[in-house]
Amino acid sequence: MMAEEAEKPGRQEASAETPGRMPGPELPDSQLELLRLAVQHAPLILSVYDKEFRFRLLMGGALGERGMKENQLVGLDAREVLKDNPELLASLEKAKQGHTHRWLGERTGVYLEAYVSPIFDGKGEFNGLVSMALNVTDRVKAQAEVLRLNAELEAKIKERTGELEEAIHELEAFSYSVSHDLRAPLRHIGGFLELLLKKSAASLDDQGRRYLGIISDSAKRMDSLITDLLSFSRVNRQERLSLRFSMAELTAQVIHDLDPDLQGREVEWTVGELPDAVGDLSMIRQVMANLLANAVKFTLGRQPARIEIGALAEDEGKNTYFVRDNGAGFEMKYYEKLFGIFQRLHGAAEFEGTGIGLANVRRIVHRHGGTVWAEGAVGRGATFSFTLPAPPVPKPAP
Amino acid sequence: MINALKSVLLVEDNELDVELTLEAFKGNNLANSVQVVRDGEEALEYLYREGRFQGRPEGNPILVLLDLKMPKVNGLDVLRKVKADPDLKSIPIVMLTTSKEEQDLVESYKLGVNAYVVKPVHFPDFVTAISQLGTFWALVNNPPPGSVRQ
Numbered sequence: 156m157m158a159e160e161a162e163k164p165g166r167q168e169a170s171a172e173t174p175g176r177m178p179g180p181e182l183p184d185s186q187l188e189l190l191r192l193a194v195q196h197a198p199l200i201l202s203v204y205d206k207e208f209r210f211r212l213l214m215g216g217a218l219g220e221r222g223m224k225e226n227q228l229v230g231l232d233a234r235e236v237l238k239d240n241p242e243l244l245a246s247l248e249k250a251k252q253g254h255t256h257r258w259l260g261e262r263t264g265v266y267l268e269a270y271v272s273p274i275f276d277g278k279g280e281f282n283g284l285v286s287m288a289l290n291v292t293d294r295v296k297a298q299a300e301v302l303r304l305n306a307e308l309e310a311k312i313k314e315r316t317g318e319l320e321e322a323i324h325e326l327e328a329f330s331y332s333v334s335h336d337l338r339a340p341l342r343h344i345g346g347f348l349e350l351l352l353k354k355s356a357a358s359l360d361d362q363g364r365r366y367l368g369i370i371s372d373s374a375k376r377m378d379s380l381i382t383d384l385l386s387f388s389r390v391n392r393q394e395r396l397s398l399r400f401s402m403a404e405l406t407a408q409v410i411h412d413l414d415p416d417l418q419g420r421e422v423e424w425t426v427g428e429l430p431d432a433v434g435d436l437s438m439i440r441q442v443m444a445n446l447l448a449n450a451v452k453f454t455l456g457r458q459p460a461r462i463e464i465g466a467l468a469e470d471e472g473k474n475t476y477f478v479r480d481n482g483a484g485f486e487m488k489y490y491e492k493l494f495g496i497f498q499r500l501h502g503a504a505e506f507e508g509t510g511i512g513l514a515n516v517r518r519i520v521h522r523h524g525g526t527v528w529a530e531g532a533v534g535r536g537a538t539f540s541f542t543l544p545a546p547p548v549p550k551p552a553p
Numbered sequence: 554m555i556n557a558l559k560s561v562l563l564v565e566d567n568e569l570d571v572e573l574t575l576e577a578f579k580g581n582n583l584a585n586s587v588q589v590v591r592d593g594e595e596a597l598e599y600l601y602r603e604g605r606f607q608g609r610p611e612g613n614p615i616l617v618l619l620d621l622k623m624p625k626v627n628g629l630d631v632l633r634k635v636k637a638d639p640d641l642k643s644i645p646i647v648m649l650t651t652s653k654e655e656q657d658l659v660e661s662y663k664l665g666v667n668a669y670v671v672k673p674v675h676f677p678d679f680v681t682a683i684s685q686l687g688t689f690w691a692l693v694n695n696p697p698p699g700s701v702r703q
Binding site for chain 1: 567569570573576622650651652654672673674675676677679
């Protein structure tokens, strides 16, 4: 393509450094003929001017498309011929100062790019100009299209970002309002129930007291749902730290914290070697706490309950950790629901819960660039796995 | 009653919360020392002895319990104004709020709040929290000079 030809930097720089000179030794006729043929077939317009800016030569394969004939302007003054193109004329004047000059302009819908260089005679005196013009319409149009598409894309990104920011802002306002406005009526239900029990319990029969108990339990449950909903929305809003931490230490702490829930239970813990990970310690603690609390919860009734925590070998900068139990398990056909918010695969009578834990686990792991998945079968336990970035391998000392 | 001198100022727009708070104060016999106002504007009128509190006797309450979210002038606005006033800034102010929103907590402490309490949803906890507050600020703590202790 001719545009590409013109883009070759060497040509322009070379002529800028060492302005073209008239060839010294005469060329043999055969080579002169070759040169003429080459110029006639090259997709360009080659013009040579004398030092008075009169056309001395006009050749090139692109003359036809401009409606011109070979050498049709020879002898005419370029200042006269090009008077409606002052920019190109200015390029000729500048090139006369000793350097190649580039001109890009549009004539009747066609974009032309011209390189004008001075010619010096054997004594180094200015002796005229040579200009090579190329049709670069396709290139200019493609560049304009690229610019237009970029601008369009940028405008779209700006628009979407704005929408997203607004949505986040609305979500924050929403959770703020949830935490305030839904809590107050709940507090009133609980408070006045308590007062009713204190002051009028004697005048209530058993059924009446049972109803009050149900109202009270429902209010408490709604409070825990609101608390969980807020913790879920906070996972997204919270700033995430990225530091190396010991998964082994974190796991030991979480197991220790679960002690009060294990009263009267027989649980066999197996903790394998757990490599360090990189991430937000408090968020990952939430992940581990959720998975281990689930394992404890769903192994209720197992004698003994077995819970194993381990890790697989590092792969592509990621560590894989897993928590395996011999508990109630789950049906793989409901897998899609497992990590959904407020989704539960077990009835409240069977196992308590709000259905927020695994939704939080997934959000946190995703925010760390990891993945989380599970395998299980009803009555045969479950295995939950997640990946986290592994710490960078330290460079060996030189 | 309006012009009687009370040692605790409760700023709370919700009727039911007022009732529950007063109920909780009965436990340490503070219920009768509580002056209730319904929003931040009234709270400022009370503290500055303006409007319908023009004629109240001089002296500052030994404790202000301030709800965060109120119509017109909210709790943070009242807090800002009081803590910026040399005559009022020594009055202990306890923020009472429904939930622990970090931005409110941070802002309150920046403005110089003396305590920040999230009203527990569970009523027995609520009673405990309120009566402990009353006991500490109204009975244990020595209020700044110029305060009114009944």
